[in-house]
Amino acid sequence: MTPESRAEKLQKIAPELLEELKEKKEPEKGLPPLEINDQLVMRFAPNPNGPPTLGSARGIVVNSEYTRKYNGKLIIRFDDTDPATKRPMLEAYKWYLEDCEWLGAKPDEVVIASDRLQRYYEVAEELIRRGGAYVCFCEQEVFKTLKDAKKPCPHREQEPEKNLENWKKMLRCEYQEQEAVLRIKTDIAHKDPAIRDWVSFRIIRTHHPRQEVGDKYCVWPLLDFESAVEDHLLGTTLIIRGKDLIDSERRQRYVYEYMGWTYPKTMHWGRVQIYEFGKLSTSGIKKAIAEGKYIGWDDPRLPTLRAMRRRGIRPEALRKFMIDLGLGETDISLSLDTLYAENRKIIDPIANRYFFVWNPVELEVEGAQPKIAKAPLHPSRGGVREIPAGTTVLVCRNDVDTLKAGEKLRLKDLYNIRITSIAPLKAEFIGTDMDLVKKEKARIIHWVPLEGLKVKVLSPDGEYTGIGERGMEKELDKVVQFERFGFVRIDSVSGDEVVAYFTHK
RNA sequence: GCUCCGAUAGUGUAGCACGGCCAAUCAUGCGAGACUCUCACUCUCGUGACUGGGGUUCAAAUCCCCAUCGGAGCACCA
Numbered sequence: 001m002t003p004e005s006r007a008e009k010l011q012k013i014a015p016e017l018l019e020e021l022k023e024k025k026e027p028e029k030g031l032p033p034l035e036i037n038d039q040l041v042m043r044f045a046p047n048p049n050g051p052p053t054l055g056s057a058r059g060i061v062v063n064s065e066y067t068r069k070y071n072g073k074l075i076i077r078f079d080d081t082d083p084a085t086k087r088p089m090l091e092a093y094k095w096y097l098e099d100c101e102w103l104g105a106k107p108d109e110v111v112i113a114s115d116r117l118q119r120y121y122e123v124a125e126e127l128i129r130r131g132g133a134y135v136c137f138c139e140q141e142v143f144k145t146l147k148d149a150k151k152p153c154p155h156r157e158q159e160p161e162k163n164l165e166n167w168k169k170m171l172r173c174e175y176q177e178q179e180a181v182l183r184i185k186t187d188i189a190h191k192d193p194a195i196r197d198w199v200s201f202r203i204i205r206t207h208h209p210r211q212e213v214g215d216k217y218c219v220w221p222l223l224d225f226e227s228a229v230e231d232h233l234l235g236t237t238l239i240i241r242g243k244d245l246i247d248s249e250r251r252q253r254y255v256y257e258y259m260g261w262t263y264p265k266t267m268h269w270g271r272v273q274i275y276e277f278g279k280l281s282t283s284g285i286k287k288a289i290a291e292g293k294y295i296g297w298d299d300p301r302l303p304t305l306r307a308m309r310r311r312g313i314r315p316e317a318l319r320k321f322m323i324d325l326g327l328g329e330t331d332i333s334l335s336l337d338t339l340y341a342e343n344r345k346i347i348d349p350i351a352n353r354y355f356f357v358w359n360p361v362e363l364e365v366e367g368a369q370p371k372i373a374k375a376p377l378h379p380s381r382g383g384v385r386e387i388p389a390g391t392t393v394l395v396c397r398n399d400v401d402t403l404k405a406g407e408k409l410r411l412k413d414l415y416n417i418r419i420t421s422i423a424p425l426k427a428e429f430i431g432t433d434m435d436l437v438k439k440e441k442a443r444i445i446h447w448v449p450l451e452g453l454k455v456k457v458l459s460p461d462g463e464y465t466g467i468g469e470r471g472m473e474k475e476l477d478k479v480v481q482f483e484r485f486g487f488v489r490i491d492s493v494s495g496d497e498v499v500a501y502f503t504h505k
Numbered sequence: 506g507c508u509c510c511g512a513u514a515g516u517g518u519a520g521c522a523c524g525g526c527c528a529a530u531c532a533u534g535c536g537a538g539a540c541u542c543u544c545a546c547u548c549u550c551g552u553g554a555c556u557g558g559g560g561u562u563c564a565a566a567u568c569c570c571c572a573u574c575g576g577a578g579c580a581c582c583a
Binding site: 045046047049079080081082084085086140144147148177178180181190191192193194195196198199201202203204220222223227242243244245246247248250268270271275321324325326328329330331332333334335337338339340341342344345348349351353355375376379380410411412413414434437438444445446481482483484485486487505 | 506507508509510511512515516517518519531532533534541542543544545546547575576577578579580581582583
């Protein structure tokens with residue numbers, strides 16, 4: 001039965017259902033809709049141990065998209081409770097806020113976990129009182145062996161009073177690192193070993209990098225605990241996070257149960273791998289920067305948001321890209337082509353065009369008169385750029401490599417030539433008629449006068465140096481297109497030297 | 506070893522909660538062509554997927570079971 005005849009038939013027997021038939025036809029675009037009862041409160045919770053990356057962007061964008069759409073509250077919470085292994089980076093706090101704002105995701109509230117240790121201690125104490133936590137002195141391997149055998153350790157049945165006493169000692173820094181931890185009592189025989197009595201606090205003697213905190217504390221919560229408590233304190237109603245934290249939720253629910261709290265709704269997404277960047281870790285990048293392999297956190301070869309911004313990626317493009325990824329739990333490995341396509345749609349209509357000749361080679365044109373070429377600033381928006389051409393111009397080595405003596409070609413927006421010699425490269429002027437291109441299908445190549453700007457383009461796959469036409473120095477901080485090369489953002493101009501960051505083709 | 510997730514074209518995604526509008530959506534990529542004084546943009550056409558096997562049913566991408574593959578957790582990392 002065709003949809004039409006079906007609808008017709010339905011019209012006869014049950015016209016009231018026809019509406020429903022139509023509704024299902026239109027799928028929801030963008031993120032899946034949410035069922036919201038109360039106010040929506042969401043948080044984005046990074047560890048500021050490095051600058052935000054494309055991976056962070058997904059969290060930032062999706063959270064902000066939902067809170068924007070449902071008029072909710074967006075919180076950024078810095079989970080900086082590990083001063084040692086994943087030591088926070090002082091500048092990163094600021095960078096996160098900057099990049100969130102750049103992405104159009106300015107948070108309504110900023111929370112720093114390392115400022116709120118007292119609150120976590122209070123909950124811990126209450127948990128101990130209620131018999132939901134105990135101070136454990138087992139060595140790691142000893143506990144692991146017991147745990148794997150589903151056996152409780154001797155400290156598990158300690159009286160709350162005694163636990164409280166030991167906990168106070170922990171807080172007074174009377175123990176060394178590794179000597180004592182606070183464990184949450186779950187089910188030591190739980191079928192999933194990942195759930196059994198987990199550690200909520202441990203002793204760390206390393207100073208926290210934040211001046212406000214410094215060496216004030218030696219007892220630090222682990223993520224599972226800190227996050228569990230904060231999500232409650234902040235009134236979070238929906239958490240979206242990676243599916244690597246699914247087990248974490250099962251652990252945290254024990255805390256919620258002891259405290260009589262309600263666990264927020266949760267959604268998870270899979271792992272994201274970006275084809276172009278492979279396996280770069282924050283610590284690895286940090287090291288490589290220190291060694292001078294990258295020029296900084298905004299090196300165009302890096303997947304940081306600072307690098308994307310410097311390259312001229314627009315936040316709207318990044319937002320759309322992230323939203324289109326959806327909320328799947330599948331692990332995905334993606335290529336940035338789609339992001340680039342999205343970005344191109346935004347910048348192509350506004351980017352002015354210029355000539356940039358990389359690996360320049362001199363080309364002498366016999367019989368040519370010096371002339372000022374007039375080329376459009378943009379193919380459809382109007383505006384003209386004037387490029388003075390002498391009798392010798394520069395062209396790309398790549399083009400020269402494919403030329404043959406005798407070949408006729410057009411220097412774009414200038415005139416036609418015939419190659420008379422390859423080495424040294426020489427040609428003769430043969431007119432200005434466009435018929436050469438239209439009828440004889442001659443190639444068009446771009447060129448640049450001898451007196452150009454020194455241009456360096458930093459791109460994900462290396463550096464290009466060459467000569468660019470004058471005029472682009474006025475486009476500082478703008479994205480322009482180097483014809484037959486790609487889009488770039490003019491990053492700096494000093495005298496006759498221009499540095500540009502490659503955006504994409 | 507134990508436990509938990511997931512599987513739709515090259516890539517990403519829609520459809521799956523409620524089986525029939527699905528010979529499966531959209532984007533990107535790729536191919537061909539048109540346009541163009543750029544290899545860009547735009548337009549047109551094309552390309553290509555329900556992991557496998559069973560089951561339930563009049564009907565399965567959708568429900569159930571098994572297998573396979575991929576990922577994650579079992580840290581005093583986040």
